[in-house]
Amino acid sequence: MLTSNKKGYEDMVFRFCPDEIYKNYYTANKYFENHSILFYDKLKGKIWSLAYLISLDQWLFLTFDVQTKTFEEVSIKNGFDKNGKYQDGGFLSSKLEQNAAKIAFTDVYQDATNNIWWGTKDGVSKISPQSSAFQTIKTKKDDIHSTSSSDKNGNVWYTIEDTLFYYDVNVSSLASYPLKNHFNSNMDRTKGHTLFTIIDIYLDNSDTVWLATNDGLFAFNTLSKKFKRVDISTWQKSMLAQKQDYNQRYFLITCNGLSQEKNGDFWLSYFGRLVNWKVKENKAYSIVFPLWTWAKGFGSRTSEINIDPKGKVWVGTLDAGLHVFNPDDIKDPMDVSIDIFKTFNFEGAEPKFVDSKGNMWATSLSSGVIRINTETYNYTQFTKDEGLADNNTFNVIEDRKGRIWIGTANGLSCYTPETKKFKNYYKSYGLPSNIIGGRKSSLTSNGEIFIPTNKGIVIFDPDNIYTSSIKPRIAFTDFKVNGKELSISQKNSPLNSDISLSKAITLPYWQNDLSISFSALHFDDTQKNQYAVFMENDDENWRNIGIQHTVEYTNLNPGSYIFNVRASNSDGVWNKTGITLDITILPPWWATWRAYTIYIALIISLLVHFTDTKLTENYNWQKPNDYMN
Known part of the structure; x- marks a missing residue:
């Protein structure tokens, strides 16, 4: 258990309680008030808290490392700290950055994929695990005439x-x-x-x-x-x-x-x-x-x-x-x-x-x-x-593990020669821009890479870039029939619950043009999540549809179908179990088994009637002939 003191003291006291034994940990000498614990970052093993620094009239974030038992102040603005170390707080929106000292945080949450979500009076912001890997030395204006090189x-x-x-x-x-x-x-x-x-x-x-x-x-x-x-x-x-x-x-x-x-x-x-x-x-x-x-x-x-x-x-x-x-x-x-x-x-x-x-x-x-x-x-x-x-490329550098990093007009690419595969990074990963323009990149003695962009110089350690191994959960988000969205509030709706909770749906024969939407619940970079679909009894094989998350099926014949969806996160980790939706399209009344039973009965009746008529005619024809003989 971890608690905090709510009043302003020169040394902020945290109370750490393992096995009911209390121990106090102190921050540096600063006057805080309204100090509150926010959450435990399970990815990095740190406890986050928010405190109001009286002397600066500013909200500050503090993290407590449960292993080293030390506190660290987290900057929410880009720039060099007092020790000259560059920090990147680009996870906040520009509006929040401009009003950093006046932010009123309402709630905080860490999702299953380790993203941290902040609720404020101005909306919601997100910290992605990848964003902390890229730091940026910002320039005063957009510029691509930049280049770098490492000395001896x-x-x-x-x-x-x-x-x-x-x-x-x-x-x-x-x-x-x-x-x-x-x-x-x-x-x-x-x-x-x-x-x-x-x-x-x-x-x-x-x-x-x-x-x-x-x-x-x-x-x-x-x-x-x-x-x-x-x-x-x-x-x-x-x-x-x-x-x-x-x-x-x-x-x-x-x-x-x-x-x-x-x-x-x-x-x-x-x-x-x-x-x-x-x-x-x-x-x-x-x-x-x-x-x-x-x-x-x-x-x-x-x-x-x-x-x-x-x-x-x-x-x-x-x-x-x-x-x-x-x-x-x-x-x-x-x-x-x-x-x-x-x-x-x-x-x-x-x-x-x-x-x-x-x-x-x-x-x-x-x-x-x-x-x-x-x-x-x-x-x-x-x-x-x-x-x-992107095919428009600007700079290339090799890291200490032989991976090749390429700056392009639409993101940063990493090529691994052993696997012959690319991994791409974009602004959504913490880069200041998707235009990684500039003539030369460079590698430092400690393995960091400097890459120029049109928004400044990016600094990162290739080994510290977070790659998520978490498979995304998947949910159905929309279901349209003949171009119209279905909802449980509609009269005679085939849905008994929201589509995200539905396991099966039954439709009449005239509702056979379907549009099905779905989403991977992995928020590192939602625009890079990939999908694959398979409609049993219609598709021959699985279809990889890339980032598209809506598919359409037109003029489906009456019958039973099972719609399957798989998805991957932005790092290419697939949920191959996926989710399914049973779809039944009823035949028209004239093509039901009852109708076919009636058809058969009618046919049999007609055959019996025809046979009886023929027998009667034959009998009547034979009687005069018998009399004459």
Whole structure:
């Protein structure tokens, strides 16, 4: 038994009573009043309570861990707490978040699938077990120009528009370094939106963060915390020595991607050109991408670059597919043939990373995600048909167990190579948005993944994502006949109880167009629950109908049927026992056994009458003949 003190004291006292032995546990030194215990969270082994903090004029949640005997204050707003640790309280609706200090909670309930439901004067809110796995560093405005990368210590550097951020995983602290003061002040601006954008990020093995931007290349020293613009004038001179025309400096303004060779030299993507920068010599040579021409304009410009362990350079383009070449095959930078490139014709494909098995993973605008063997160039394409959340993909990363996480335009997908199956996560799981957009994801030293979205950076530990093993209960929710809903209140209704409680229903022959609705009572993500149906004596086999939870049967013949429903939860755990509804459609009166009995009796009567008539006629005909003889 657990009770709480109802008055305000400096130390809130809880009374814990196992075996009738009382023991007191105390919270930190805060003044509380109206303290009440809400419920016991059986999933996490914590007791939840609600208290009013007088000093802040605010309601607070407290949890008591029955194992460690410690209290923890639960934040209901997103943000960093006093220790710099980010907390996500996104389980509350936006209206409740805005009025967090004034919330009047009326009731709380934990359902059979471990969701927690809050009743308030403004409605009902829900905490899903999955939502606690995803934390979000929110941005001030929607943005997809974000990218991240891990350093040698496993800490994360990431960018949002024109700002570089550093996240220390050991102390959960965040620091920001604006780059906008270093951009060219003469650059044009669009309405209400700056053009200053960091496009790509690369961390070398020293103490430098390299930033590709739409105003050239920058280097950030992680020790001095200072930016330095990379002077491209020496590149121009070295490339002019190749007799290349660089009167239009635009070629070397927007850097779309960069990657570093093992010897420390860089390959960079500038519009329709690839630049190989010899860092120690500070010289460069450039090659024109063979498929790019002024006539195609921005269409075939080069974008992201990635160098695999064998030193081959992978180049993405906007609409000319994905390409890979060996730099050793370039004999004359002034005359590079498309023949040295191996091409994969996936529109908007961009090389992202090489996994632990030596495969290059590439995203695309509409072709899903592509896995390519860097030795044989054999590839496998994954799309929505294979279970991917969406065919428009943005970023890919591998976790410590070899699972592949893919950000798409409609959710976050996790691919497990061993099972060859996808598991998809959406906003309903605690993500800030379904648009998991941004160029690069990163893996920290403690196994957490940073993935950019258009609503901020998502942080999560793949091993801490809750997967429900609870099979959903199923209930019938509606039953329509000839397009009209049946209810027990109707005159001469065939229902003796609500459809959710009914086991059987009998209908006349003219009520043979049926619509049956049902629902899986599992609320982690109701839109992802799956269903299968089977009507005995009508369907040949079970039919998987996906998320659809209404089926129709038209012009059923009179007879007996058994309608079966199975359902799975959003994690694919099926209730294969399901539920059934016995359905009997009566025949018309002229097709009943009584009618058939009458028909038979009439037929027999007619036969008897006909036979008797024939016998009489034969008898009468035979009498005169007998007389004459």
